[in-house]
Amino acid sequence: MAVNDNDDCSPRLFLRPQGLLCGGGLASGATDDLLSAAPALGAAEPIVRALALCHAGSYGLVRRLLMESCPSALVPFASHHFPHTSQVSFWSELLVELCAYVKQIPEDHPHLGDLVEALKGAMEGASRRLEPLALLELLPDEGQAAFFLPYLLSCCRTHYQGS
Structure with missing residues (x-):
C-alpha cells in the first residue's frame, strides 16, 4: 500500500x-x-x-x-x-513486534494493509542490516514461508556477495 x-x-x-x-x-x-x-x-x-x-x-x-x-x-x-547498519537493534525489535502485532489483529482491522506493508519494510530493513542466521532467529515459528523466504534469500545474497 x-x-x-x-x-x-x-x-x-x-x-x-x-x-x-x-x-x-x-x-x-x-x-x-x-x-x-x-x-x-x-x-x-x-x-x-x-x-x-x-x-x-x-x-x-x-x-x-x-x-x-x-x-x-x-x-x-x-x-x-536508524539508517546505519550499526543500529540493528531497532530494526530487530521492530520486526519482532510487528510480527507479533500482525498475528494478533483481526483480518478486518482497518490498518491491516498498512501493517503488512510495514512488516515488508521491516523485513527489508532487517535483511540489509543483519546476518542471515540472526535474521532467521527473529522470524516467527509460525507463518507463511512464502512471505519470509524472499527476504532471507536477499539477506544471504547481500551478506555472502563478496565471499
Missing part, C-alpha cells in the same frame, strides 16, 4: 515538526509541554507524540504508537532515525 500525501499519517507530516524536535536546541523538558498540547493537534497528534518520544529516547513507545495509529509511517521513521 503506497503512502498517500493526503493520509493523516503521511511521512511528510514528520518533516516540519521533526526539524524542531530533533534539533539540538530543544531542552528535554520542552517535549513535556508539547506532549500535553498534542491532543489539540487532531490527526497530527500521533506524529508529534512519536517525534517527542523519539527526542526523549523512548523508541519502544514510538514503535508501539506508530503500529497502533500510523503504521504507514513506521518504516520511513525507522529509515530516517
Whole structure:
C-alpha cells in the first residue's frame, strides 16, 4: 500500500515538526509541554507524540504508537532515525513486534494493509542490516514461508556477495 500525501499519517507530516524536535536546541523538558498540547493537534497528534518520544529516547513507545495509529509511517521513521547498519537493534525489535502485532489483529482491522506493508519494510530493513542466521532467529515459528523466504534469500545474497 503506497503512502498517500493526503493520509493523516503521511511521512511528510514528520518533516516540519521533526526539524524542531530533533534539533539540538530543544531542552528535554520542552517535549513535556508539547506532549500535553498534542491532543489539540487532531490527526497530527500521533506524529508529534512519536517525534517527542523519539527526542526523549523512548523508541519502544514510538514503535508501539506508530503500529497502533500510523503504521504507514513506521518504516520511513525507522529509515530516517536508524539508517546505519550499526543500529540493528531497532530494526530487530521492530520486526519482532510487528510480527507479533500482525498475528494478533483481526483480518478486518482497518490498518491491516498498512501493517503488512510495514512488516515488508521491516523485513527489508532487517535483511540489509543483519546476518542471515540472526535474521532467521527473529522470524516467527509460525507463518507463511512464502512471505519470509524472499527476504532471507536477499539477506544471504547481500551478506555472502563478496565471499
